[in-house]
Amino acid sequence: MLAKRIIPCFDVAQGRVVKGVRFLDLRDAGDPVELARLYEAEGADELVFLDIKASPEGRRTAVKMVERIADQIFIPFTVGGGIRSVEDMRIMLESGADKVAINTAAVGDPGLIARGAEKFGSQCIVVAIDAKRVAPGRWEVYIYGGEGGGKATGLDAVEWARQAAELGAGELLVTGMDADGTRQGYDIALTRAIAEAVTIPVIASGGAGYPQHMYEAIAEGKADAVLAASIFHYGHFTVRQVKEYLRERGVPVRL
Amino acid sequence: MGAVRVVIVDYGAGNLRSVAKAVAYAGGVPVISQNPHDLWEADAVVMPGVGAAADTMRSLEALGLAQPLRQYILAGRPFLGICMGQQVLFEMSEEGGVHPCLGILKGRVVRLPQGIKVPHMGWNQVHILKSHPALEGIPDGAYFYFVHSYYPQAEEDVVIAEAHYGVDFPAVVARGKLVATQFHPEKSGVLGLRIYENFLRLAADKG
Numbered sequence A: 001m002l003a004k005r006i007i008p009c010f011d012v013a014q015g016r017v018v019k020g021v022r023f024l025d026l027r028d029a030g031d032p033v034e035l036a037r038l039y040e041a042e043g044a045d046e047l048v049f050l051d052i053k054a055s056p057e058g059r060r061t062a063v064k065m066v067e068r069i070a071d072q073i074f075i076p077f078t079v080g081g082g083i084r085s086v087e088d089m090r091i092m093l094e095s096g097a098d099k100v101a102i103n104t105a106a107v108g109d110p111g112l113i114a115r116g117a118e119k120f121g122s123q124c125i126v127v128a129i130d131a132k133r134v135a136p137g138r139w140e141v142y143i144y145g146g147e148g149g150g151k152a153t154g155l156d157a158v159e160w161a162r163q164a165a166e167l168g169a170g171e172l173l174v175t176g177m178d179a180d181g182t183r184q185g186y187d188i189a190l191t192r193a194i195a196e197a198v199t200i201p202v203i204a205s206g207g208a209g210y211p212q213h214m215y216e217a218i219a220e221g222k223a224d225a226v227l228a229a230s231i232f233h234y235g236h237f238t239v240r241q242v243k244e245y246l247r248e249r250g251v252p253v254r255l
Numbered sequence B: 001m002g003a004v005r006v007v008i009v010d011y012g013a014g015n016l017r018s019v020a021k022a023v024a025y026a027g028g029v030p031v032i033s034q035n036p037h038d039l040w041e042a043d044a045v046v047m048p049g050v051g052a053a054a055d056t057m058r059s060l061e062a063l064g065l066a067q068p069l070r071q072y073i074l075a076g077r078p079f080l081g082i083c084m085g086q087q088v089l090f091e092m093s094e095e096g097g098v099h100p101c102l103g104i105l106k107g108r109v110v111r112l113p114q115g116i117k118v119p120h121m122g123w124n125q126v127h128i129l130k131s132h133p134a135l136e137g138i139p140d141g142a143y144f145y146f147v148h149s150y151y152p153q154a155e156e157d158v159v160i161a162e163a164h165y166g167v168d169f170p171a172v173v174a175r176g177k178l179v180a181t182q183f184h185p186e187k188s189g190v191l192g193l194r195i196y197e198n199f200l201r202l203a204a205d206k207g
Helices: A033-040 A056-072 A086-095 A104-108 A111-120 A157-167 A187-196 A209-217 A239-250 B017-026 B036-041 B053-062 B066-074 B189-204
Strands: A005-013 A047-051 A077-080 A099-102 A126-133 A138-143 A153-155 A169-178 A202-205 A223-229 B005-009 B028-033 B044-047 B079-082 B107-111 B120-128 B143-147 B150-154 B159-164 B167-174 B179-180
Touching: A005 A033, A005 A056, A005 A202, A005 A239, A033 A047, A033 A056, A033 A239, A047 A056, A056 A077, A056 A086, A056 B017, A086 A099, A086 A111, A099 A104, A099 A111, A104 A111, A104 A138, A111 A126, A111 A157, A126 A157, A126 A187, A138 B017, A153 A157, A157 A169, A157 A187, A169 A187, A187 A202, A187 A209, A202 B028, A209 A223, A209 A239, A209 B120, A223 B159, B005 B017, B005 B036, B005 B189, B017 B028, B017 B189, B044 B066, B053 B066, B120 B167, B143 B189, B150 B167, B179 B189
Parallel strands: A005 A047, A005 A223, A047 A077, A077 A099, A099 A126, A126 A169, A169 A202, A202 A223, B005 B028, B005 B044, B044 B079, B079 B179
Antiparallel strands: A126 A138, A138 A153, B107 B150, B120 B143, B120 B159, B159 B167, B167 B179
């Protein structure tokens, strides 16, 4: 049976992990490769690295980081942040990333999804959607996430998800902005609305505080995978603990 | 055993970095090459693969690799095919119309059934049908990482492990020193690396 995936996410800047991390026993707690290796050993199914300050000047550093990860990590990983063109995608994929995540650039130029999928295959193209609740059962897409709360686009999130899937996205990474950072659980209604609107995998993101939240995102939100950062980075729970919790409740996981 | 020189076939299908690293991790010496002559110098050949069958075959033909690969494999030399590198071993593929493939194994490659999410992407369980050196130390039901939309319907007795996604399909096929996986062992953590180690041991075995 296809396992539900648990995906730790790292925010990186200039090739370093920037969010606080618990691992005092590491030689270098800001080193993405050391952290990635640790999570791989703990049972992470995939990893996501988001370059939160991506800039053209920082490109070489980002590429070096991706190469180092690819050299030492034997599970799939996704790179996002600042990917604006097919050429940007090519650089990251050739450096060893398995998938690229696009967000703001895809909203500005939806054709980028189709061009990327055609060139590299849908399985490489993750469209990240940041969505804020504007009414019951209605969410609006935001772009430029991380910069003062982002910028509203007027796009309906479910409609945009459907369009991204039609254009050839291989997966959707859906972040509920109202839930993000609260540790009160994912935006289940959002996750479910999108998962039911498309036939490609949906990764729930934003709000995980307990393994129970991951269970809810999968069981009620119909997510195929759950992404989380601080729950793992601050040592509240390990990937293994989350998986054991899910398995006890009948969710297929790789343990 | 001495270092096993492993030629990784580069036919322009993207990133070979992880495959090369997995080979090195397993104790082999990876040589990425698209030169047909290198095949005969190799102790073992690994053919990774992403993309479509027709494109793969076209690239192999254009590089003059299709015939040498066929000869190499039919000579019983050690070969590991991965994903598309497994599918092109069969006689034909229905991906994007019917296209002839290398024809080393009997059977055709068809699309996964309707009604499930395609591509089949993620970690799925592999069930062992027959013990084989390539699967040494791999528990029955272990998870491996898959990304594919098509699968081979083998018409000969070469399937040593299968997986289920809408249909039971070959996860690992083997015949002599030919081994091929539908999943990506270089993306499947420690058990995936174990497959590389097993393959290199099989390749080094002079028996």
